[in-house]
Amino acid sequence: MKVALGGFGAVGRAVAEALDRGIDGLELVAVSASDRARAEARMSGGFRKVYPVKPLEELQDGADVVVECCPGHLLETIARPALEAGRIVVVVSAGALLANPHLEEIAARTGGRILVPSGALAGLDAVRAAAEGTVESVTISTRKPPAGLKGAPAIEAMGLDLDAVTEPVLCYAGPAEDAIAGFPANLNVAVALGLAGIGTARTMLEVWADPTVERNTHTIRLVSDSATMTMTIEGIPSDDNPRTGRITPLSVIALLKRLAAPMVIGT
Ligand SMILES: NC(=O)C1=CN([C@@H]2O[C@H](COP(=O)(O)OP(=O)(O)OC[C@H]3O[C@@H](n4cnc5c(N)ncnc54)[C@H](O)[C@@H]3O)[C@@H](O)[C@H]2O)C=CC1
Numbered sequence: 001m002k003v004a005l006g007g008f009g010a011v012g013r014a015v016a017e018a019l020d021r022g023i024d025g026l027e028l029v030a031v032s033a034s035d036r037a038r039a040e041a042r043m044s045g046g047f048r049k050v051y052p053v054k055p056l057e058e059l060q061d062g063a064d065v066v067v068e069c070c071p072g073h074l075l076e077t078i079a080r081p082a083l084e085a086g087r088i089v090v091v092v093s094a095g096a097l098l099a100n101p102h103l104e105e106i107a108a109r110t111g112g113r114i115l116v117p118s119g120a121l122a123g124l125d126a127v128r129a130a131a132e133g134t135v136e137s138v139t140i141s142t143r144k145p146p147a148g149l150k151g152a153p154a155i156e157a158m159g160l161d162l163d164a165v166t167e168p169v170l171c172y173a174g175p176a177e178d179a180i181a182g183f184p185a186n187l188n189v190a191v192a193l194g195l196a197g198i199g200t201a202r203t204m205l206e207v208w209a210d211p212t213v214e215r216n217t218h219t220i221r222l223v224s225d226s227a228t229m230t231m232t233i234e235g236i237p238s239d240d241n242p243r244t245g246r247i248t249p250l251s252v253i254a255l256l257k258r259l260a261a262p263m264v265i266g267t
C-alpha cells in the first residue's frame with residue numbers, strides 16, 4: 001500500500017521515519033509540510049530517501065492511503081479530495097470530524113473509508129465491543145501537565161496562567177462534543193471515544209491542568225450490560241510537541257500495518 005502523509009510534525013515525522021526505515025507491505029510516497037524546505041532538509045539529514053513534498057490537496061494522487069496529521073482545521077482540505085478519489089483516509093485530528101460530517105457521506109458515496117486510530121487513548125476496542133450491547137455511561141478524565149494545554153482557546157478564555165498553576169485546576173466538565181472547539185489540539189481522544197461508544201453528546205469529559213502529573217493521563221470509565229471498565233493511559237508527551245503523546249504516531253503505524261497484514265488482532 002502506498003501511503004501519503006498530510007503533516008510533518010510530531011505525528012507525521014515519526015510515522016514517516018518508521019515508513020522510511022521499512023515496513024512490509026507499506027511504502028511512503030509523499031509528505032506534506034507547511035515549510036517545504038525544512039521538511040526536505042530534515043529528510044536529507046536522516047532519511048534513506050527524500051520523498052516528494054506535495055500540497056495537501058494532491059496527496060491522494062499515487063497513494064492508496066492518506067494520513068491526516070495536521071492541525072484539525074486542515075482536515076477537510078486533506079480528506080475531501082482523497083475521499084472523492086475513493087481513498088482510505090486515516091484521521092488523527094479526530095475532533096475535527098465533528099465539524100465535517102459530510103466527509104462520511106462522501107466516503108459512503110465513493111467507497112472511500114475514514115479510519116480513526118486509537119491515537120493517545122487506550123481501550124477503544126473494548127468500548128466498541130460494549131457498544132454493540134447496551135452502554136449506560138462513558139466518562140473520560142484528562143489530566144495534562146499545564147504546558148500541554150498551552151494555546152487552547154478555552155484556557156485563554158478562562159484567563160488561566162498555566163505557568164502559575166500549582167494545584168490541579170478543572171478547566172472543563174461536560175459533554176465531549178462541546179469541548180473540542182475550546183481544546184482543538186487536546187481532546188481528539190475524547191471525540192474518538194465518543195465515536196467508538198455512545199456518541200460525543202453522551203460521553204462526559206473532565207479536563208484538568210494538573211502540575212502533579214508529568215504525563216498526558218486519560219482515564220475512561222464505562223458501565224454497560226456486558227462489562228464495567230476503568231482504563232488509564234499515561235502517555236509520555238512527545239519531544240516535538242508536548243500536547244501530543246509519543247504513542248500517537250505509534251498508533252498510526254499499528255493501524256497502517258493492520259491494513260497490510262495477513263492476520264489482524266483486536267476488535
Ligand atoms: N487522535 C489522537 O489521539 C491525537 C491527535 N492529535 C492531533 O493530531 C494532529 C497532528 O498532531 P501533531 O503532529 O502533534 O501536530 P504538529 O503541530 O506537531 O504538526 C502539525 C504539522 O502540520 C503541518 N502543516 C500545518 N499547516 C500545513 C499546511 N498548510 N500544509 C501542509 N502541512 C501543514 C506541519 O508540517 C506541522 O508540523 C493535531 O490535530 C493533533 O491535535 C494529537 C495527539 C493525539
Ligand SMILES: O=C([O-])CC(=O)C(=O)O
Nearest residue numbers: 120186187188189216245
Ligand atoms: O496526546 C494526548 O494525550 C491526547 C491529545 O493530545 C489529543 O487528544 O489530541
